[in-house]
Amino acid sequence: MTFNDPFGIIVVKVLGIFVLLVLMTLFTIWAERRVVSRMQHRIGPNRTGPQGLLQSLMDGIKLALKEDITPTGAHKAVFLLAPIISTGPAFLAFAVIPFGPEVSMFGHTTPLQLTDFPVSVLYVLAVASVGIYGIVLAGWSSNSTYSLLGGLRSSAQMISYEIAMGLSFVAVFLYSGSMSTSQIIEKQTSVWFILLLLPSFAIYAISMVGETNRAPFDLPEAEGELVGGFHTEYSSLKFALFFLAEYVNMVTVSAMATTLFLGGWRAPWPLSTWAGANTGWVPFVWWLCKVFAFLFVFIWLRGTLPRMRYDQFMRFGWKVLIPSSICWLLIVATARALRNNSTMDTRGLLVTAAVILLVVVGISAVVERQRIAATERDEAERGEREARSRRLFPTPHAPAAASAAALEPGEAHDA
């Protein structure tokens, strides 16, 4: 299914994708700083270039020119290899993302996509799992406790959330009857899969945040606990590569979400009535808008939510996300089989099932929460009895002499 492009066109496409991804990274870093600033009533970088647009470029240059430190105890070869392994696959995944329909490029008609093959969505998963190696190896080769803990956390996190992610793909495969990105977009001509397979989209949207190590799931680089996590010991260009990989991965998962659930480059409803909306270079604009919408949500999440605790995060992944996506998959497969073997209209069935699933998940969440609340209440009551004389919030004891002098007039600290 690879397109029969001449060598020159392939080179142009590869360069185009590379430049696009680097520009998107620079833009996203700038947008993140500006948007988060707005959310926190600050202004953000606005000095370098118009609206501070060149700030991330300058920061990148500065980062590259800084001293490159390799810790003495580090495993040199692996320490160097890790950022490369992390960045390379991030770019590779974009080879199968469709940006638009067939366009005319230097007098040659070719789809706006580098390549495609029958299992290209699985290819993105495979490439992502190679990328995890970069993080784990960085954690191991740094020979530092913080890095190692960050790397181990990240591998556990990404492997767990990759399962949920893969399961959310399966519903799309069942409905499009294909695993190639261009054919999945082809099958969304009349209705996008987000409407048909909403639970799958929700599961994918949650697991893509976990997969990219972004807030509120940025446990591998939790500053409060692990300094910088797996990249604690990295500096200069090697650190810049990790940074680049993180942002390229954000763009990749956003592009995958767009391809699988939002109709890829297809124009949204009111615009799709215009005949020229889905031909030529115009759809690239829709694609960009959709990807930027996802990137904005990434930034929004970071500006809004506190970091989750590790055990809560893993419990959520294994006890909520994976079971509910397996249930949803059963429903989708049943609906699909019914539709293949009878004339029944399964859309109503799917919507009903989705609502039921959401209600069940909601009820079980409420029940679980009440159970936890009940045990906490018991504990709190016991603690209250034990510490009736104590203050509500635990505070350390003041040094005896000083506290006696300082707290004489008012209420004395408990000693």
Add this chain to the structure above:
Amino acid sequence: MIAVFWVCAVLSVAGGFGMVFSRKAVHSALWLALTMINLAVLYVSQQAEFLGIVQVVVYTGAVMMLFLFVLMIVGVDSSDSLVETIRGHRLASVAAVLALLVLVLTMINQATQSLALNIVPTGLEGANADEGGNVQGIAKLLFGRYVFAFEVTSALLITAALGAMVLAHRDRLTRVPGQEELSRERLADPATAAGLPAPGVYARHNAVDTPALLPDGSIAENSLPGALVLRGTTHDVREEVAVTRAAELASDPKQAQEEQS
């Protein structure tokens, strides 16, 4: 195609050798990953895209698990012992290699014989075209002819996973202390209000078995995990510290004088 074969075949064999001859278990795992990825490229170049991609997805995950096991069982920077723990495994390995050799030779023999009898092989393209594509062909075999074997394998894997969970399970004897209780407990005693002294602060021993030292040079017992103390595997650093201190004083007579006075 031939170029891909020669590059990837050489790399995957090199990865195999590297895995066998590495001293450190972590290096072995890395070499193994190289072999797996090159095998995947070979599959894809043989028009078995699905197999190639699944090879990467499954085996990188598997090698990652191996990596974590190594880190957990062997440790971060210790090389593993080279003592053979399984009896007669050399003999078994030789037998397995011979069996594999016989298998490969038989296959080559069959292929050449059928060529000699003018039986033209279908070829990869033909095999894929018969079913309408590589993925469809594999699906038909997996869920048609070999569905029983496939289901039995999955049952086996589920049984193994359940078994591991049952073996690793233990009932909790005491209640887990909550966040609030822990912080109350910590702040109840002024000596520990700022946290316990952290272990392993020496550059040479970045490990929990190395105790912290108090300002007078004595060991802070509460900087070590209780389990390690009970097991007696903690590291006594007093002697080393004394030696280092003596060397420091010898090289700096002024400080030594201050110390004495």
